[in-house]
Amino acid sequence: MKIIVLGAGAWGTALAVSACTNARVGHEVTLWARDAGQIDAMSHQGVNARYLPTVELPSNLSLSAAPLALLGQDLLGYDLVVLACPMAGLRGLLSQVNGVKAPVAWLCKGFESGSAAADGLMGHEILSQVAPGLAAGVLSGPSFALEVAQSKPTALVAASSDLRVRDTLVAAFHSASLRVYANDDVVGVEVGGGVKNVLAIATGLCDGLNLGLNARAALITRGLAEMTRLGVALGARAETFMGLSGLGDLVLTATGDLSRNRRVGFALSQGQTLAQAVASLGHVAEGVYSARTVVQRARTLGVEMPISQCVVDLLDGKIGATQAVTQLMGRGPAAEGL
Numbered sequence: 001m002k003i004i005v006l007g008a009g010a011w012g013t014a015l016a017v018s019a020c021t022n023a024r025v026g027h028e029v030t031l032w033a034r035d036a037g038q039i040d041a042m043s044h045q046g047v048n049a050r051y052l053p054t055v056e057l058p059s060n061l062s063l064s065a066a067p068l069a070l071l072g073q074d075l076l077g078y079d080l081v082v083l084a085c086p087m088a089g090l091r092g093l094l095s096q097v098n099g100v101k102a103p104v105a106w107l108c109k110g111f112e113s114g115s116a117a118a119d120g121l122m123g124h125e126i127l128s129q130v131a132p133g134l135a136a137g138v139l140s141g142p143s144f145a146l147e148v149a150q151s152k153p154t155a156l157v158a159a160s161s162d163l164r165v166r167d168t169l170v171a172a173f174h175s176a177s178l179r180v181y182a183n184d185d186v187v188g189v190e191v192g193g194g195v196k197n198v199l200a201i202a203t204g205l206c207d208g209l210n211l212g213l214n215a216r217a218a219l220i221t222r223g224l225a226e227m228t229r230l231g232v233a234l235g236a237r238a239e240t241f242m243g244l245s246g247l248g249d250l251v252l253t254a255t256g257d258l259s260r261n262r263r264v265g266f267a268l269s270q271g272q273t274l275a276q277a278v279a280s281l282g283h284v285a286e287g288v289y290s291a292r293t294v295v296q297r298a299r300t301l302g303v304e305m306p307i308s309q310c311v312v313d314l315l316d317g318k319i320g321a322t323q324a325v326t327q328l329m330g331r332g333p334a335a336e337g338l
């Protein structure tokens with residue numbers, strides 16, 4: 001299979017490496033970046049020094065920085081086009097690949113911030129605005145890029161309403177170290193991937209303040225409830241949130257120190273400003289940009305999301321770290337459940 005990954009950040013690089021090294025069938029994989037200097041450095045150094053510095057690039061991985069407009073013609077020759085950009089770049093990349101006949105999959109997790117529709121859109125909603133004719137879907141689930149690139153056992157979920165897209169993603173990435181499950185609940189998978197980033201900021205803060213393991217477990221559990229409430233209100237199936245892109249990715253991101261979102265919450269608990277916390281990452285932390293849109297969409301639907309609201313108030317500088325705890329613990333008693 002001929003696969004092109006557009007975007008050479010940590011996750012695009014890791015998946016491209018995984019497809020080259022692990023696939024049961026030999027794939028031809030190209031990794032593309034918009035920055036020709038980055039591709040030049042990668043081909044000389046044999047690593048992606050900026051985004052995944054400890055992982056050697058396999059010799060059978062092709063690198064490209066051809067202008068996308070030119071690449072447009074060539075994209076016709078691929079069996080799968082993977083968009084490995086942050087949410088902020090998805091609208092642009094989708095319009096650029098519009099017209100491609102092969103399945104297209106995006107990897108970003110979040111809600112568009114400053115969206116044209118002012119609503120904060122998920123990937124599938126952006127797709128229906130800018131490229132409704134594409135056969136497309138999303139690849140999500142609990143997966144730190146570094147571990148996937150190191151061939152550590154990982155399970156992902158390929159979500160699309162189109163069976164051909166799900167099957168192509170499984171054929172492209174399923175391997176001895178990477179299991180790819182299929183799901184047709186795109187809304188559920190996208191809500192899980194987007195909201196878990198916001199909740200990971202909360203657990204990073206909780207752990208940075210040394211609030212204890214009980215508090216972290218409570219945040220994860222009640223976070224899962226609010227993620228599910230929003231997802232169901234948006235048309236998702238509740239059971240999807242018990243799967244890889246819901247509970248699975250929430251547990252990973254909320255507890256794993258490799259998470260950039262969790263690190264933002266931790267840094268805020270140590271007195272760093274948001275600007276400092278984001279700058280020190282050198283990578284995207286989608287929860288920072290999605291939090292407000294998550295809460296706005298929930299409000300429009302009449303869905304209560306107290307933990308996400310707390311994260312927004314914190315990011316907006318309306319409350320400090322310790323006030324966030326008071327705000328959550330000061331809520332009145334409630335019945336458990338969704």
Ligand SMILES: NC(=O)C1=CN([C@@H]2O[C@H](COP(=O)(O)OP(=O)(O)OC[C@H]3O[C@@H](n4cnc5c(N)ncnc54)[C@H](O)[C@@H]3O)[C@@H](O)[C@H]2O)C=CC1
Pocket residue numbers: 007008009010011012033051084085086087088089090092107108109110143144145146282283284286
């Ligand atoms: N790193 C990880 O472990 C995982 C990341 N993801 C998601 O994948 C997406 C990408 O994450 P990473 O690769 O880790 O980010 P990263 O911060 O490591 O790299 C971002 C890449 O996107 C490019 N980029 C930045 N802004 C852009 C824009 N406006 N248009 C086009 N390209 C742009 C950058 O040049 C860079 O190549 C995010 O939505 C993230 O939540 C999903 C699963 C795992």
Ligand SMILES: O=C(CO)COP(=O)(O)O
Pocket residue numbers: 109141142143144145197200249252253258259260261262284285286
């Ligand atoms: O989505 C991820 C793991 O599944 C990566 O999470 P972070 O963006 O918080 O690092």
